[in-house]
Amino acid sequence: MGIPQLTHPSNCLSALIAPEQEARFFDQYLGNDFLAIRGHREKFREILSWRALNGILSYQAVAPQLRMSKEGTQLPLASFLTTRYTVSGSSTQSPNAPAIIAHLRDGASLILNEIDRLHPPIRSVAEGLEVATRSVVQVNLYASWRSSPGFDLHYDAHDVFILQIEGPKHWKVFRPTERYPISYKTQQKPDVLSLEPVFDDVLTPGDLLYIPRGWWHVVTPLDEPTMHLTAGLHPPTGIKLVEWAMRDLAASELLRMDLPRFGDRENQRKYLAAVRENVANMLRDEDLIEKFLDHVEATSDRRPRFSLPASATPKILPDSADAIITLGSPSGFRPKPDAEPGDIKIAFAGKELTFSDATVPLLDYLSHSAPLSVAEFCRRFEDQFPVNDLKEFLAELACHGAILVSEPEI
Numbered sequence: 001m002g003i004p005q006l007t008h009p010s011n012c013l014s015a016l017i018a019p020e021q022e023a024r025f026f027d028q029y030l031g032n033d034f035l036a037i038r039g040h041r042e043k044f045r046e047i048l049s050w051r052a053l054n055g056i057l058s059y060q061a062v063a064p065q066l067r068m069s070k071e072g073t074q075l076p077l078a079s080f081l082t083t084r085y086t087v088s089g090s091s092t093q094s095p096n097a098p099a100i101i102a103h104l105r106d107g108a109s110l111i112l113n114e115i116d117r118l119h120p121p122i123r124s125v126a127e128g129l130e131v132a133t134r135s136v137v138q139v140n141l142y143a144s145w146r147s148s149p150g151f152d153l154h155y156d157a158h159d160v161f162i163l164q165i166e167g168p169k170h171w172k173v174f175r176p177t178e179r180y181p182i183s184y185k186t187q188q189k190p191d192v193l194s195l196e197p198v199f200d201d202v203l204t205p206g207d208l209l210y211i212p213r214g215w216w217h218v219v220t221p222l223d224e225p226t227m228h229l230t231a232g233l234h235p236p237t238g239i240k241l242v243e244w245a246m247r248d249l250a251a252s253e254l255l256r257m258d259l260p261r262f263g264d265r266e267n268q269r270k271y272l273a274a275v276r277e278n279v280a281n282m283l284r285d286e287d288l289i290e291k292f293l294d295h296v297e298a299t300s301d302r303r304p305r306f307s308l309p310a311s312a313t314p315k316i317l318p319d320s321a322d323a324i325i326t327l328g329s330p331s332g333f334r335p336k337p338d339a340e341p342g343d344i345k346i347a348f349a350g351k352e353l354t355f356s357d358a359t360v361p362l363l364d365y366l367s368h369s370a371p372l373s374v375a376e377f378c379r380r381f382e383d384q385f386p387v388n389d390l391k392e393f394l395a396e397l398a399c400h401g402a403i404l405v406s407e408p409e410i
Contacts, residue, residue, distance in 0.1 A: 006047060006121075012128020016161065016208060022132075030133065031159065031180075031212055031235070034173055034198050039206030047121045048165050048229065053143070060118050063093040067111040068103050072152035075108060104143075109150030109221070112141040115229070117303055126231060127303070127330035129161070134293055135233040136300050142228055144169075144221035153189060153218040157181050159233040162209040167226030169219055173199040176214035182239065190216070203228070241292050245282050252278055294347060297331065307404035316395045318407050321375035325366065325394065328401045332367030335360075348402050355393075362393060366403065374405065 068075040082096040116126035116139040126137045174195040310318040329348040339345035397403045
C-alpha cells in the first residue's frame with residue numbers, strides 16, 4: 001500500500017521526504033542543497049499509475065496542457081493534436097491517440113503540464129507542498145518509452161521535487177553556475193564533460209530527488225516505460241516582495257513628477273534623495289513579508305473547489321450528519337492580529353471573516369482535523385455549544401467558501 005499521509009496537507013512533505021526529517025530539510029536543503037532519497041516501490045503507488053494516466057488522457061480535456069518533446073525539441077502541436085468541430089461550428093482540440101503513440105514509439109517523451117488540476121491525489125500532494133513550503137506549486141508529468149532524452153542539459157528557475165512513479169530513469173545532477181536564478185539563460189550552458197556530477201544514478205519507483213533552482217540536470221530514459229512527476233516550487237523572492245511593496249508608487253506625488261532632467265546636478269541629487277526616502281518608507285513595515293505572503297496566497301490561481309448540490313441551496317449544509325467537511329483553503333485559517341477585543345479575525349484565500357473569540361477552538365480543530373464528518377465535529381463540541389449553533393457556524397463558513405460540506409460518497 002502507499003502512504004496515506006501523502007494526500008493530507010499537514011503530513012505531505014514529511015511523508016515525501018521520509019526518512020529525512022522535515023526540520024533538517026528546511027534548515028539544510030530547501031533552496032540550498034540537493035537531496036536524493038531512496039524509497040520502496042509502493043511509496044507513490046496511490047498518487048498515479050499507468051491505468052490512471054490512461055483515464056486522464058482518455059476522458060479529461062488535456063489538449064491545452066499536453067506537450068511532446070524529443071532530444072530537447074518540442075514537437076509541433078499539430079503532429080499530435082486533432083482539431084474537432086462541434087455541430088454549432090466551434091472548434092476544439094483533442095489528443096490524437098495513434099499519433100501520440102507513434103511519437104512515443106519513435107522516442108518522444110509525453111509531457112502533461114499541471115496534472116495537479118486533473119487528478120485528485122496529485123492535487124492533494126501539490127496543496128500539501130504549498131502549505132508546507134509557502135510556495136506556489138505546479139506538478140507536471142513526464143513519460144518516456146525509449147532512450148531519447150526529452151530535454152538537454154538544463155536547469156530550472158524554480159525548485160523541483162522529482163517523484164519516480166514507474167520504471168527507471170537515469171539522472172545526472174550538477175552544481176549551479178549561478179545561484180538563485182529567476183530565469184533560464186541558454187547562453188550560460190556549460191560543457192557537461194567539464195562538470196562533476198553530484199548525482200549520477202538510476203531512479204526507480206519510490207525514489208525522490210529535491211533539486212534547488214539553478215542546479216543543472218539531464219534525464220535519460222532506459223528503453224522501457226517510465227514516468228515521473230516534477231513538482232515545481234515557485235517561492236516568493238525578494239524581487240517580488242519589492243515589486244509588491246512598490247504597488248502604491250503612483251500615490252506619491254513626488255514619484256509622479258517628471259525627472260529633473262534639465263536641472264543642474266544638485267537638483268537631481270536632491271530629487272534622488274527624496275525618492276530614496278519615499279521608497280524606504282514603503283519598506284519600513286516590520287510585517288511586510290508576512291503581509292506579502294498572505295497576498296501571494298490570496299491572489300494565486302487557486303484550484304477550484306465545489307460542494308454541490310448543497311452549497312447552492314438556502315440551507316448550504318446537507319441534511320446528513322455524515323456529510324464530510326473539507327477546508328476551502330488547504331492552509332486552513334490564520335488568525336489576523338488586528339481584530340477587536342473579544343473577536344477573532346481569520347484569513348483564508350484572500351478573504352477575512354470575524355467571529356467571537358469563543359470560536360478559536362472550533363477553527364483550530366477544523367484546521368488540523370478536516371476532512372471529518374459534521375457528526376464528528378458536533379460530538380467534539382456538543383458539551384460547549386448547542387448543536388444548532390455549531391451547524392450555523394459551519395453554514396457561515398461554508399457560505400463564504402472557508403469550508404466545503406458534501407454528502408459522503410456511497
